[in-house]
Amino acid sequence: MxxxxxxxxxxxxxxxxxxxxxxxxxxxxxxxxxxxxxxxxxxxxxxxxxxxxxxxxxxxxxxxxxxxxxxxxxxxxxxxxxxxxxxxxxxxxxxxxxxxxxxxxxxxxxxxxxxxxxxxxxxxxxxxxxxxxxxxxxxxxxxxxxxxxxxxxxxxxxxxxxxxxxxxxxxxxxxxxxxxxxxxxxxxxxxxxxxxMPIITADNLKKLLVTAHPALKEEYADQLVELFQEIRGKCDSSEISTKALDLRGLMASVKLVSQGLTLSQALEMGIVNKTFDDFERQLVSDILTARIATDIGREQIFKN
Ligand SMILES: Nc1ncnc2c1ncn2[C@@H]1O[C@H](COP(=O)(O)OP(=O)(O)O)[C@@H](O)[C@H]1O
Ligand SMILES: [Mg+2]
The missing domain is CATH 3.40.50.300 (P-loop containing nucleotide triphosphate hydrolases)
Structure with missing residues (x-):
């Protein structure tokens, strides 16, 4: 320590x-x-x-x-x-x-x-x-x-x-x-x-992701950091509530991909569905689909 x-x-x-x-x-x-x-x-x-x-x-x-x-x-x-x-x-x-x-x-x-x-x-x-x-x-x-x-x-x-x-x-x-x-x-x-307690910085979030998942490819770590930052921006400007700004959900999603779900399936459970308001959920879902192709899974985001 x-x-x-x-x-x-x-x-x-x-x-x-x-x-x-x-x-x-x-x-x-x-x-x-x-x-x-x-x-x-x-x-x-x-x-x-x-x-x-x-x-x-x-x-x-x-x-x-x-x-x-x-x-x-x-x-x-x-x-x-x-x-x-x-x-x-x-x-x-x-x-x-x-x-x-x-x-x-x-x-x-x-x-x-x-x-x-x-x-x-x-x-x-x-x-x-x-x-x-x-x-x-x-x-x-x-x-x-x-x-x-x-x-x-x-x-x-x-x-x-x-x-x-x-x-x-x-x-x-x-x-x-x-x-x-x-x-x-x-x-x-x-x-x-x-x-x-501040919300984790982009740099530190990347460190956190690659420490928890050493096999995660850097480009996907960057993508997830950017996704989180975009959701954070929408919260800061009060376009959406903080329900979907869920770091625990983000971390758990990566784990579920390592177990076989696609990245978008996992992020739907970990991030999108954290908000129970239909309109807000659609907004978060749109952010996700604009960034992440539906068929990306374990083979793409992890090394070998
Ligand atoms: N600055 C940070 N450094 C390391 N981990 C963080 C940081 N901010 C959030 N986390 C991560 O967020 C998750 C939730 O942390 P936790 O301590 O339970 O949050 P809180 O008690 O504030 O709700 C953990 O996976 C933790 O590693
Ligand atoms: Mg706590």
Whole structure:
């Protein structure tokens, strides 16, 4: 991972601080399985620089952006770079103190606390990924206020009070930019350094495609990048919604071609059909047919 950071142009001084952090906080053997081994690497120098610097300074970070901007990929990459065990905590409407911190259970006639993910993360110096934090009700997140600010404690009535390990960090994610997204309130937002996640650049998208599919011919990688950029342009000018601007769908389409579908069949499933409005679907479909012949398949887009 450190060599990857160098290839992303991260300053050696930041990398040295990361190495010092790793050496200062070794991980217990029993938690080593929680240190992620990322399948995808995050591309984007500016975001890397901001995230690493904030975490080194002891801050928690909130990654805000549209779908498929690599928020979870980056969160996992960060835990890997810092060599920390990761706890993933998905937020939903009914997230409450019990699901985050723990619940009372009866064991041998005694009440004991079964520790929740926030508690474990706090104790073990983990990186806690607070996924889609805006999906929870703001009121139920107030139990995390003391955990996320300078107090760095878990102090909830009914539970024992604990201090966070010095290497515990929280990385929250939040989808933003389409209808129906909820906001986080100011009190919560003020406990994070906020990083706006950009949509991947054309250069980095090409790298991502050829890394995930080494046999993909360069000319087709370029075509797919151009297709994505064109859809992106239509979204930017509000001609279509962002539903079809789906990087996950693009990546999955290439995989389906390797398994035998034609490129246009796969992109129909991965991109075109993501929008459910007939008029919009036709627009996206037209972009596709203008660029990609219907009979192109595995033999054409992959080397040998
Ligand atoms: N800048 C980026 N660098 C690497 N991968 C990216 C980037 N942006 C998007 N992706 C890709 O998009 C897909 C979705 O990533 P994910 O982290 O799940 O998105 P999010 O959590 O923002 O919705 C993954 O395949 C990921 O590799
Ligand atoms: Mg996500």
């Amino acid at each position: 450190l060599d990857f950071l160098r290839s992303q142009g991260i300053d050696e001084s930041i990398i040295n601080e990361v190495i010092a952090f790793r050496n200062q906080y070794p991980v217990k053997d029993c938690h080593k399985v929680r240190i992620p081994v990322p399948k995808y690497k995050y591309y984007g120098t500016d975001v890397w620089q901001k995230a690493l610097t904030a975490l080194l300074a002891g801050e928690n970070i909130l990654l805000v952006g549209p779908k498929a901007t690599g928020k979870n990929v980056l969160a996992e990459n960060l835990a890997a770079v810092f060599c920390r065990p990761q706890w993933d905590i998905s937020f939903y409407l009914n997230t409450d103190a019990a699901s985050l911190i723990g619940t009372d259970t009866f064991k041998n006639g005694e009440v004991s606390l079964r520790h929740g993910p926030i508690y474990k993360c706090a104790e073990e110096g983990g990186f806690g990924v607070l996924d889609e934090i805006n999906m929870a009700k703001n009121e139920s997140l107030s139990v995390l206020h003391a955990t996320l600010d300078f107090r760095r404690i878990i102090d909830v009535p009914g539970y024992e009070r604990i201090q966070l390990s010095p290497c515990t960090r929280f990385i929250a994610t939040m989808n933003y930019g389409y209808a129906g997204t909820r906001e986080v309130n100011e009190a919560l937002a003020s406990r994070f350094m906020v990083i706006n």
